[in-house]
Amino acid sequence: MNNRDKTIDIAKGIGITTVVWGHVGQSCPCKSEIFLFHMPLFFLLSGYFFKDKELTFINVLKKRIQSYLIPYIVFFTIILLCFILLYVSIGYSDRIYLSPGIIVYPYGVVGALWFLLALFEVHMGYYLIAKYIQKEWIKFIICLICLIVSQTAFRLGINIPLYIGSSLSMMLFFHIGYMMHKYRILDSSKYRLILLVISILCYTGGIVSGIDIDIKENKMEGNLPLVFPAALGGSYIIIYLSYLLKEHNKISLINTVLNYLGQNTLLIFSMHLLCLELARCLFKFPPADEATVLDGICITIGGIIGSLIIGIQIKKYILPYIKITKLKILS
16 A cells, blocks of 8 residues: 555545535535546546556456456445345335336446446557557547547537547546556646646636536537536536645545545445435435435535445455356356
């Protein structure tokens, strides 16, 4: 753990906190501002750690199935079973509705698992680009074309299945994350400050112009040339804030908490919708459309803690025993 980049872990910790808070409904007073950057931030940070270029396609496929698709299946099964047991136990069995398509288009308490599918697609897609394209500017152009094609399809009402549309839109953020690491952008105080000023202007412009983003639905409504800089600007502001937090030891408790959340992002992401529902049912919080801001903060904290408690048990006692290397079809 000592080799981990604490700035990135803190950024992920802030990011996952905003994800959970943004999902508590109207009790989050800045939901649209959060949605403007929180998912682009995670794809950017994922690209920051991309190192698969030198591996073979089969090895990368095995690695990413193990990292994303196996957890998807495990969390999907456990979350759905827990949800059914919860609703049956409190007399809500008549409110349970499950369609066959939920396995490939998750909704409700398993809705957040779309992110694992999209991460798998982005990693594999970017691997193919990085493997066969050497020039960085060409990679950028290809990722930009992916964004334009995906958003054009959305505006024409064409739904690209299996979140491939969302993955195509996020490819450019993944590439920029990779470039930030390759060229050590965060190591230069000069670049950090310049980028911060530009990011604040872009993010503020996105808020003022009323840009509406929902990456799960591949929705980037507004002027597309403004959407990307606004989302990128919001993401960089979080990264810069994380750098400042890392440098100030006087607030080490906050750093420790955010760092820990950042190291367990996928667990929280996968489990938090179920845990938000548990918090509302067990502690009698009002429905999302009736909750106050204080209710939303309390539910957010409960959702994060519950996600960690349940998710860490799954990570410790279930996931280690399901290995993709045992599948002969990929040998």
